[in-house]
Amino acid sequence: MDVSEILTGLYSEQGRQNPYPFYAALHEHGPMNAVPARAEHSTVSAVAGGYDVVDQILRDPGWYKGFPPGWEEQEILRTFRTSMMFVNPPDHTRMRAVFARTFTPRRLGALEPAIERIVAERLDHMAEVGADGHEVDFVADFAYPVPALVMAEFLGLPATDLSWYRQRVDWIDEYMDVAGKTPERLARANQAAGQLRAYYRDLIAHRRRTPGDDLISGLTEVLDAGGVDLTEDELISNLIVLFNASFVTTVYMFSNGLPLLLEHPDVTAALPGDDALARGCVEEVLRMESPVHFLARSAPAGVDLDGVPISRDGNVLLLIAAANRDPARFPDPHRFDPHRDGPPSLAFGVGLHFCLGAAVSRLEGRLALPRLFARFPRLAVTQPYTYSGSLFLRGIDKLFVTTGEAR
Numbered sequence: 001m002d003v004s005e006i007l008t009g010l011y012s013e014q015g016r017q018n019p020y021p022f023y024a025a026l027h028e029h030g031p032m033n034a035v036p037a038r039a040e041h042s043t044v045s046a047v048a049g050g051y052d053v054v055d056q057i058l059r060d061p062g063w064y065k066g067f068p069p070g071w072e073e074q075e076i077l078r079t080f081r082t083s084m085m086f087v088n089p090p091d092h093t094r095m096r097a098v099f100a101r102t103f104t105p106r107r108l109g110a111l112e113p114a115i116e117r118i119v120a121e122r123l124d125h126m127a128e129v130g131a132d133g134h135e136v137d138f139v140a141d142f143a144y145p146v147p148a149l150v151m152a153e154f155l156g157l158p159a160t161d162l163s164w165y166r167q168r169v170d171w172i173d174e175y176m177d178v179a180g181k182t183p184e185r186l187a188r189a190n191q192a193a194g195q196l197r198a199y200y201r202d203l204i205a206h207r208r209r210t211p212g213d214d215l216i217s218g219l220t221e222v223l224d225a226g227g228v229d230l231t232e233d234e235l236i237s238n239l240i241v242l243f244n245a246s247f248v249t250t251v252y253m254f255s256n257g258l259p260l261l262l263e264h265p266d267v268t269a270a271l272p273g274d275d276a277l278a279r280g281c282v283e284e285v286l287r288m289e290s291p292v293h294f295l296a297r298s299a300p301a302g303v304d305l306d307g308v309p310i311s312r313d314g315n316v317l318l319l320i321a322a323a324n325r326d327p328a329r330f331p332d333p334h335r336f337d338p339h340r341d342g343p344p345s346l347a348f349g350v351g352l353h354f355c356l357g358a359a360v361s362r363l364e365g366r367l368a369l370p371r372l373f374a375r376f377p378r379l380a381v382t383q384p385y386t387y388s389g390s391l392f393l394r395g396i397d398k399l400f401v402t403t404g405e406a407r
């Protein structure tokens with residue numbers, strides 16, 4: 001398989017279901033590869049799958065995030081363009097500083113009892129639905145509501161708005177995928193962005209009148225006092241992007257992780273009460289089944305990387321999920337080993353845009369997994385499952401299980 005065939009394979013349904021053979025084939029070609037100019041892949045000039053080169057590019061603040069021309073015309077792109085995830089310094093530095101201040105250890109500590117409560121409620125619910133040997137959809141009943149409710153609590157969104165919200169998140173995520181740039185998907189993403197902007201405008205106005213101790217009230221207050229260098233429009237864009245970034249990613253951490261963990265009954269049996277093992281499992285799940293498979297950056301100047309010339313402004317596809325299975329950095333990369341030492345995975349990215357919410361997801365995983373297996377030691381997957389149609393956000397959307405509890 002040449003590099004073009006590997007990319008075509010990755011973008012196909014087969015690649016989305018199981019991209020790992022394509023990543024392995026890519027590693028055989030080397031850490032960095034030029035992409036032959038062909039229409040389908042014309043937006044990228046090279047593809048990187050080697051851990052070291054992906055890490056190097058992400059850490060280099062000169063490599064920047066490109067943005068499609070004509071963005072002013074599209075609500076979704078205007079939203080992205082005014083949020084930290086899609087901009088470069090100095091705007092990135094300014095916006096990130098405002099939000100980084102809110103992800104304090106104190107706030108995270110305060111989230112811990114909320115996560116414990118939400119997890120306990122969801123486990124009760126799973127037990128109830130699955131009590132008579134009925135199948136339970138682990139995604140609908142656990143993997144999806146846990147992060148959604150945690151983020152709703154963190155931001156101060158009413159939990160009753162979440163199913164309406166989820167549909168908008170999906171429309172935006174569909175547009176974000178490699179194959180997502182169709183007129184229909186763009187129209188739906190624009191619609192979602194417009195509706196979410198209106199939603200946050202109302203919520204902010206409401207919190208202005210009746211503030212609570214949630215994040216949105218807090219940010220609105222400092223914004224109005226002139227205490228932060230951010231406009232209300234930017235606040236709204238960042239809230240949209242923050243919630244989007246937090247949501248399906250963490251759902252997939254749980255749903256992709258469960259089958260992997262269930263293949264290792266010795267591990268699941270040891271998880272309750274073993275915090276170090278729980279941390280190791282979270283890291284290994286994210287390494288092996290990364291919810292985000294790729295990022296992209298553009299070159300600040302012409303450069304030669306691993307023998308591949310990249311011209312100034314050349315766009316490079318960074319396959320972080322391939323880097324996470326690079327045999328040069330992770331010996332026996334397809335083996336699940338929660339005790340692995342070695343470099344951190346790139347599941348949360350690295351460098352300037354390193355995931356702002358990594359600590360939140362890690363905390364959710366670390367608290368939830370031991371409780372899940374303590375409550376349901378005989379949890380079992382009952383039906384074959386498939387992965388979402390997206391490679392950008394790859395994960396299991398439906399996962400039927402039995403809890404194994406006595407009737």
Ligand code: HEM
Pocket residue numbers: 084085086096241242243245246247249250253290291292295296346347348349350352353354355356357358360361
């Ligand atoms: C397992 C769950 C998660 C995964 C795998 C994940 C993955 C990532 C990745 C790969 C990036 C880097 C993007 C880039 O370099 O272009 C990122 C950025 C980001 N993530 Fe996460 N994320 C997760 C959970 C969360 C949560 C829970 C939040 C919010 C509480 C969050 C908020 C953000 C934000 C705001 C950024 C942009 C940071 C910036 O541009 O400076 N993420 N995430």
